[in-house]
Amino acid sequence: MNIKFFCRPTFLMGLALRLLLVLSVTPAPVTEWYLPFLDGSTNNLTLDPWGTWLEQGGSITAFPYGYIMWAAFLPFILTCKVLSLPLTLGYGLTLISADFLILMVLRKLLPRQDRLLVAVYWLSPIVIVGSYWLGYNDLIPVVFLAYSLYCVKNAKLMLAGVAFIAAISAKLSMVLALPFILIYLLHNRPLRQYLPQLLAGLTLGTTIAILPFLMSDAGVKMLYSNPEIGKIYALSVTISKTTNLYIVPLAYLLMIYAAWRVKRPNFELFHAMLGLVFLLVVLMTPASPGWFIWAIPSLVAYQASSNRIAVTITGTFSALYVVSALLITPDAKLLVEQISWISQAGKNWLFSVKLSSLIHTAMVAAGIVLAIRIWRESVSRNDYFRLSRKPFVIGVAGDSGAGKDTYSDAIKGLFGDHSVTTLSGDDYHLWDRQKPMWQVMTHLNPMANDLEGFAQDLVSLTDSKAIHSRHYDHKTGRMSRPFMIKSNDFIIASGLHALYLPILRECYNLSVYLDIDENLRRHFKMLRDVRQRGHSEEKVLSSFTRREPDSARFIRPQSVHADLVLSLQPIHPRMLEGVAGTNPLHFKIVARSRNGLNELSLTRVLVGVCGLHVDMSTTNDTSEIELTIEGETSAQDIELAARMICPRVFEFLDLNPEWQGGVLGLMQLITLSHINQALTKRFI
Template structure:
């Protein structure tokens, strides 16, 4: 943690307040249960402190926690015993240590908001009153859960799973978060392959902390007899004569279903859903005041992402919590009754009437408002939540040999094959290459392709439905058997006629036309068809003349319908003369956009970061922007430029995006800029 944080007046104020409460307040749960248990268990150290406690006639409800909670308090208690200090100091010192560590973890999860963190967490009435006035120890499991979330965010899944199990060992209620961890990994495709690492961490943590506790019959007995567990069943509705509908389990299962419905969550969405679960649990149960600390990390993250209204509502909720908690605390009533300067009727007014119920009602109402706002602002407006409703569809058109597959693969490499489904127009040729119809018609003619089937399948994928399609093998000229293609977060539909039909163009969130220089197109097509697809050079050269009329009639006009036209052009007209290994080809990119492409910021980055030469112009009465980009650049420069002009898009990329060098990297960068714009437009 930054040492400057310790010098902030608000931090010092909170620290002094905590120390004062530890010195002067002796909460009943601490003096009646926790400290006697810790004292007994440290008189004779044993691996079964629960058994020792029950053998000495201790209360069965004294310490219903696992090894991690016991070990958390053990060092400070032993130090106090060795120095003959009050055990309350050791207990309080442990809580303050956990408090400071939780502040540090929240600072990692919500970076750059130190002042807000000190205000809404470090000075939070819920944390201070719940932990230091009422004496509850929920800071320990919440710290461990927050630590697990931090490692989860950093994709350190073994450590995340291990720390999560320690949170469960500290307090069983933390197990509520486990299904959300698993759903997140299952639906976040870049992370799904790392699910076994989380399971390894969970397994190791279970063997180290949970299994030994389960072998202690005394410990299990104390956990089962904990009266707090039964509170989740107190809010229920009668169904018939013998059945009850438990509201809290019902709400929890509905939240699980809501999380499952999100096809690809990000960390912020996952964290918000987890916070909503904990908030709803404490609102719908006669919860222990310590339970409210469970929702604090998510409330802090929500306030950091929202506005002052969110901070104000959370402050009202916190103050109502404090009033309500004190009104039901016997110690508070005793203090009021013993205060000679207060009227005798004050105690009855505060503790004997309906005031506590009214305060609790107001607190629940404020909490529900918070839950609604969190859902609306952090969930329903989340980019990933909106993306989960409908895939992002990219259409790529261009002439034969224009580089559609190469370009599609480059974009697919950024988002990861696990998140991208590709649909190729070549797979919708009506006939195998051996059929005599190809002597009459070329592939470039729309009548030679099942464009209706292509459109229907694309609509189905756009609607998140799976399809069955065939694959056209360019080497054999034959179609494969039908196979299933699953919809995905991103769908790339490429083909000669990808922008030909109006219904196809309506499906795309971004449409791209590859308008390669004709001499380069013929050069690349000749290289591809001869060396990769096994055609003869004479046959390929003859196809150029035969296909030219169809290209001019059906293919090139599609450029007018594209949001983005990417043109690969030679640096000079005679570039192909003598091209080979000793004379590599050098190109320039001309990008024309109808929607704009962050041209000013993009130009600055391309010049300043990538060291390229950029010319900018407008066309068609300034409705189109054209950038001409020359020079060589590296994949590292492209990634740096992308982080500068569209940082938000990185949430959607693979864990290790495959950035390209040269002109293909520039195409990636320009395309990402357009995708970023299209996502923003889609989410308006």
């Protein structure tokens, strides 16, 4: 814990202001509802405090909350009773504790933003006035909801479920967040595997906090007698004598649909949409002043990611909230009545319905502007939101044995099987190996492949549609039965002719050609075809001669269409002479790019972090950049280098990406650099 943070003058000022208000202000809701209930329920502790309260003739609207809200106040209330201190102090200290915990959670969610957090949260007029001047207890459910979101972000889904049920138990309105949490986990494929943990946490929390409350007839009666519930129906349009259209539920359902349309949200997008929901609810209802606290964590996150204009608009919204809230409180009216220099007519106008309505209108206008800005900046400009409209497609071409499958698997390992769909050009051979056409034509010839079908299926996947394809088994030389392939966030289309047709090249956000050294390619192909695919050495050697013309004519020219050419070469031309298949080989990578490689940053980390030797050159017209990289490096060094060069891409990677060492790791790093550039270009 950073002690310097708590020694900031602004933090101490906010703490002192809270204590002053707790000691000097006695809000009506506290003295009329909450404290009498808490006092009575602690005089004779039972498992059904609501039943005891109603039996004593208490108001049915005094405490329409569940066990968690009640339990949150017990420690300080009981302490004050034992020490004969005012119960208002215990109530206020509970709010300060929840307030402090929210601040700590926000520090975890928004690291390196301490100054901003103190300014826009700890000194927030909405939090201070709503909680300590007006006495509303919405900080309690918000702290559980904020902690639940923190657990969701860090994949602690069991704890997230329990904390979320605690938030609902503290205030039923928190259930508004549940559909968005479920959608986030369902559509965020790396997190989907943890969904059972969330359900287990929800079940455990429900068993502990919700079911016992539902067994209390008095508690349920108090909950449903709460007049606050009916506020969501206040804004409506009459369609007929028997039918009304309720605007708030309609807007809420449309927001759920908007969230569902995002195929893979990240946490920032999910948090922004959740904040929008709470903000729209409080703007479109005659909301209790405490409800506005629900949206505060999301507003803080928005201000942290935006600019000073966002802080200014939020500050204006908060100031209007304070004026609007104070005009409806009897304490403010009594205070103004004591000011002699204000005429009675002025006092009457100050607390008139017209003025309060005008201020509320201005506050709603500022809130709508905030909602529009949040949607524009945090949602519609979010990388994940824009990615959800269309998958990111990578095309990989190269000669037979160039390592297309190995390379594709390495890239797939970074993003996870759940987020990547692969389309192989081998699955579009027109004939089985047993057919006589293979004696006339090699599969390197485009005429031997259904390239139109390959292109049509790739276009369909790019359009987020599922396709039916077959798989070519290299061991048997036969095609499998058709099976379904679904689209995904990332699509890797690899094959001999992946860059052959113009329509294919138009589909790719990034095109890669693997230009392996010819002797090295033959070496790897011999090992693969003999050991993995069961071919004889004589058959493989004869295929080299037969396929060479087609390779030179149809395959190698595709390199001119690639954004990135990765060439694997031996350290020395004579390295393969007499080498055994089991001996380790040492290579160098030559990377040529038409889009740039972040070459300066990449060179620095390759030399400084990975300890490699790097030579850089450009063509005469500077249209291409070439890096020659030699040396050995580890998977850990590759990951560290990637975090330094393109940290933004890590949002798209799997929770546990599979980093490689050596030349394959270098290919991962260079490719991620290009993906980062392609994403940036795509989102301009």
